[in-house]
Amino acid sequence: MQTSVIGFPRIGTLRELKFASEKYFRNEISAQQLLDTAENLRKIHWTTQQSAGIDYIPCNDFSFYDIFLDTAALFNIIPKRYKELQLPELDTYFAMARGYQGKSGDVKALAMKKWFNTNYHYIVAEVEDDTDIQLVGEKPWNEYNEAKALGILTKPVIIGPYTLMKHCRYTGEKKLADFVDAVVSAYQDFVKKCEELEIAWVQFDEPALVQDMTADDIALFHRLYDELLPAAKTSKILLQTYFGDVRNIYPDLIKMDFAGIGLDFIEGKQTLSLIETCGFPKKKLLFAGLVNGKNIWKNHYEKTLKVLKALQEKENSVVLSTSCSLLHVPYTLKHEDKLSQTFISYFAFAEEKLEELHELSILADVADYSSHAAYQNNQKLFAQPRDCYNDAVKDRLAHVTEADYVRLPKRSERQALQKKEFGLPEFPTTTIGSFPQTKDVKANRSAFRKGEITRQEYEAFNKQKIADCVKWQEEIGLDVLVHGEYERNDMVEYFGEALGGFLFTEKAWVQSYGTRCVKPPIIWGDVFREKPITVDWSVYAQSLTKKIMKGMLTGPVTILNWSFPREDISIKESISQIALAIRDEVLDLEANGIKMIQIDEAALREKLPLRKSDWYSEYLDFAIPAFRLTHSGVKPETQIHTHMCYSEFTDIIPAIDDMDADVITFEASRSDLQILDSLREHHFETEVGPGVYDIHSPRVPSVEEIVKALNLMLTKIDREKLWVNPDCGLKTRGVPETDASLRNMVEAAKQIRK
Numbered sequence: 163m164q165t166s167v168i169g170f171p172r173i174g175t176l177r178e179l180k181f182a183s184e185k186y187f188r189n190e191i192s193a194q195q196l197l198d199t200a201e202n203l204r205k206i207h208w209t210t211q212q213s214a215g216i217d218y219i220p221c222n223d224f225s226f227y228d229i230f231l232d233t234a235a236l237f238n239i240i241p242k243r244y245k246e247l248q249l250p251e252l253d254t255y256f257a258m259a260r261g262y263q264g265k266s267g268d269v270k271a272l273a274m275k276k277w278f279n280t281n282y283h284y285i286v287a288e289v290e291d292d293t294d295i296q297l298v299g300e301k302p303w304n305e306y307n308e309a310k311a312l313g314i315l316t317k318p319v320i321i322g323p324y325t326l327m328k329h330c331r332y333t334g335e336k337k338l339a340d341f342v343d344a345v346v347s348a349y350q351d352f353v354k355k356c357e358e359l360e361i362a363w364v365q366f367d368e369p370a371l372v373q374d375m376t377a378d379d380i381a382l383f384h385r386l387y388d389e390l391l392p393a394a395k396t397s398k399i400l401l402q403t404y405f406g407d408v409r410n411i412y413p414d415l416i417k418m419d420f421a422g423i424g425l426d427f428i429e430g431k432q433t434l435s436l437i438e439t440c441g442f443p444k445k446k447l448l449f450a451g452l453v454n455g456k457n458i459w460k461n462h463y464e465k466t467l468k469v470l471k472a473l474q475e476k477e478n479s480v481v482l483s484t485s486c487s488l489l490h491v492p493y494t495l496k497h498e499d500k501l502s503q504t505f506i507s508y509f510a511f512a513e514e515k516l517e518e519l520h521e522l523s524i525l526a527d528v529a530d531y532s533s534h535a536a537y538q539n540n541q542k543l544f545a546q547p548r549d550c551y552n553d554a555v556k557d558r559l560a561h562v563t564e565a566d567y568v569r570l571p572k573r574s575e576r577q578a579l580q581k582k583e584f585g586l587p588e589f590p591t592t593t594i595g596s597f598p599q600t601k602d603v604k605a606n607r608s609a610f611r612k613g614e615i616t617r618q619e620y621e622a623f624n625k626q627k628i629a630d631c632v633k634w635q636e637e638i639g640l641d642v643l644v645h646g647e648y649e650r651n652d653m654v655e656y657f658g659e660a661l662g663g664f665l666f667t668e669k670a671w672v673q674s675y676g677t678r679c680v681k682p683p684i685i686w687g688d689v690f691r692e693k694p695i696t697v698d699w700s701v702y703a704q705s706l707t708k709k710i711m712k713g714m715l716t717g718p719v720t721i722l723n724w725s726f727p728r729e730d731i732s733i734k735e736s737i738s739q740i741a742l743a744i745r746d747e748v749l750d751l752e753a754n755g756i757k758m759i760q761i762d763e764a765a766l767r768e769k770l771p772l773r774k775s776d777w778y779s780e781y782l783d784f785a786i787p788a789f790r791l792t793h794s795g796v797k798p799e800t801q802i803h804t805h806m807c808y809s810e811f812t813d814i815i816p817a818i819d820d821m822d823a824d825v826i827t828f829e830a831s832r833s834d835l836q837i838l839d840s841l842r843e844h845h846f847e848t849e850v851g852p853g854v855y856d857i858h859s860p861r862v863p864s865v866e867e868i869v870k871a872l873n874l875m876l877t878k879i880d881r882e883k884l885w886v887n888p889d890c891g892l893k894t895r896g897v898p899e900t901d902a903s904l905r906n907m908v909e910a911a912k913q914i915r916k
């Protein structure tokens with residue numbers, strides 16, 4: 163059986179691309195040096211896949227920032243304001259991704275959005291009325307030729323026309339429909355170019371097919387491909403889907419002229435039954451996504467082989483594939499020196515998944531695989547009990563009652579009490595929690611980890627940072643302060659390290675956006691809190707100021723969503739366990755004099771199931787109560803804040819209000835402020851701080867700009883409910899821009915109060 167990889171991590175085993183790109187941004191290396199690093203990485207990634215015996219190796223899955231933006235740029239979808247900067251091609255690209263403030267002008271970055279149900283983010287390309295969509299780039303073929311020179315024949319990957327069109331923003335009068343002809347002809351040119359180079363296979367990624375599709379969507383899909391497919395005469399087109407099943411369009415797909423169709427058998431709940439009921443054409447290749455591209459547990463060979471055998475019995479031509487790009491898992495287990503072999507034996511990262519693909523493809527071809535060592539070893543692993551259960555946790559969860567999910571008194575009463583308690587000015591100013599994670603902060607943590615300094619020295623340094631941060635915030639004139647989160651590497655990894663039941667890794671980085679990576683902890687067993695986690699830091703910070711210090715926690719849904727979850731118990735059970743652990747922390751903070759506590763649920767909206775029909779039954783019905791469980795035990799005067807990274811919750815506003823927080827801050831500055839209309843429409847009760855500026859870019863917002871944003875907000879939100887804050891934490895920012903931005907923000911709040 164042949165094997166295929168949808169996409170491979172591009173950041174490098176040890177994040178070489180991240181470090182090179184950041185050096186380039188700081189003008190420490192030249193563009194050529196960055197390009198060289200990239201070329202070298204691609205070489206390693208291709209040869210690694212080749213030596214693992216992978217048959218369909220992707221190219222053009224490499225990206226300096228994001229593959230969606232790459233596809234847009236390939237087709238000249240570049241807004242005028244970036245072209246007008248007249249920068250070299252690479253810098254125009256980075257200007258779209260990161261914004262640009264310099265000699266050539268001042269433009270914000272394009273919007274960034276989460277990529278389906280992952281913690282990866284793509285850049286939302288903008289189509290303007292006069293955007294002339296056509297093939298202008300060379301990237302896929304440069305990479306193809308680069309691999310070819312190494313003796314490796316690859317399949318170029320691009321975002322397919324349907325997903326591209328559905329995920330672009332149309333900023334002028336013209337709508338999606340007005341660009342269909344241009345898009346078709348641009349993709350036809352793409353295919354032609356592939357044929358000129360005698361490329362055997364081309365992969366069109368169409369994850370948008372796993373979302374609910376209307377009749378219009380299906381018609382659009384036909385419109386695009388019915389004209390495009392005839393252009394492919396010698397090159398074969400693989401229609402690749404992932405993150406779910408394609409139930410709305412499957413019967414159409416199998417009738418269309420694709421040479422191969424890639425389906426997700428991991429998240430696609432109905433994939434198998436679709437094949438069973440509608441069949442799969444014998445003359446097409448079925449790329450069966452059976453090796454999980456999103457989680458890090460070893461593949462259970464017995465289960466996978468059963469599916470493969472069933473597909474083979476029906477005489478399908480099957481290529482074994484990953485369920486999605488391996489971009490979403492870390493690169494390799496090789497550098498995990500501190501995890502014991504027992505733990506390691508349960509995991510497979512990207513490199514190890516190549517091995518799984520290879521082993522499975524061999525087993526699938528033999529009649530009796532059960533006598534093979536690879537199979538037997540795998541069986542042994544899954545047969546032995548894992549040391550991961552904790553009876554006390556199970557018992558506690560069993561005794562949670564309905565009342566534990568309800569905070570009293572009701573919010574409107576609490577809000578009145580809290581107004582008196584805190585005596586804050588109108589439009590209180592605050593931040594989301596983290597302050598710049600400067601070099602010294604990371605170096606201190608790194609030295610502590612390597613055992614170069616003592617715990618006392620490590621903590622003394624962080625305390626000094628906190629003290630400086632408190633002083634800094636007082637000087638800027640912020641109303642509600644934070645301690646700055648200097649002790650945290652990442653908001654989720656930090657709690658993962660502190661909670662029982664979690665494992666953490668050393669080098670298992672996964673790209674989140676651009677050069678930014680996360681190291682998701684692994685939920686190994688039942689989760690519990692051993693001892694207070696954040697209390698000392700918060701109490702210390704509060705002792706330094708008369709102003710209110712917000713305690714800072716991460717909520718259970720986000721901790722779960724940004725970790726690698728267990729596969730042996732339900733997500734709901736894991737989330738509930740984490741909720742109880744966070745509840746203990748909330749109550750300890752309160753008992754130690756912390757009067758405002760923010761429980762971040764940055765990822766709550768992010769993991770909403772891709773199909774609306776699953777939203778409540780499979781998610782919100784337990785995610786929202788889990789959040790309430792964390793804070794229902796506090797006094798009426800204690801103010802509970804939450805923070806969400808995306809404002810795109812128009813369609814679940816009642817659910818968000820139902821979290822029963824007193825205040826919510828969220829990201830609104832990169833998107834339009836439509837959300838505000840919806841909040842009003844739904845009589846949203848929670849006080850709100852829609853971010854007044856974008857922290858994902860180094861650009862400093864002017865006072866006027868913020869005043870304008872606030873004035874607009876005031877047309878939609880009651881004045882006694884509006885907070886003033888950036889749209890997310892400041893950890894990725896530098897000190898100078900943070901200082902300037904926050905001062906402008908406080909000044910803007912003052913002007914508005916007048």
Ligand SMILES: Nc1nc2c(c(=O)[nH]1)N[C@@H](CNc1ccc(C(=O)N[C@@H](CCC(=O)N[C@@H](CCC(=O)N[C@@H](CCC(=O)O)C(=O)O)C(=O)O)C(=O)O)cc1)CN2
Binds near residue numbers: 281651674679680
């Ligand atoms: N988990 C998670 N998901 C999220 C977010 C988030 O904050 N967390 N935010 C949203 C946006 N995504 C983001 C993802 C990552 C970062 C981010 O800042 N990542 C940092 C890494 C943070 C971190 O853990 N840093 C480590 C340091 C790791 C490191 O590079 N160490 C060096 C050594 C450093 C030294 O000696 O100076 C090394 O290992 O080589 C630490 O502080 O301890 C980065 O990529 O630069 C920000 C936002 C959505 N998803």
Ligand SMILES: [Zn+2]
Binds near residue numbers: 764806807
């Ligand atoms: Zn955020």
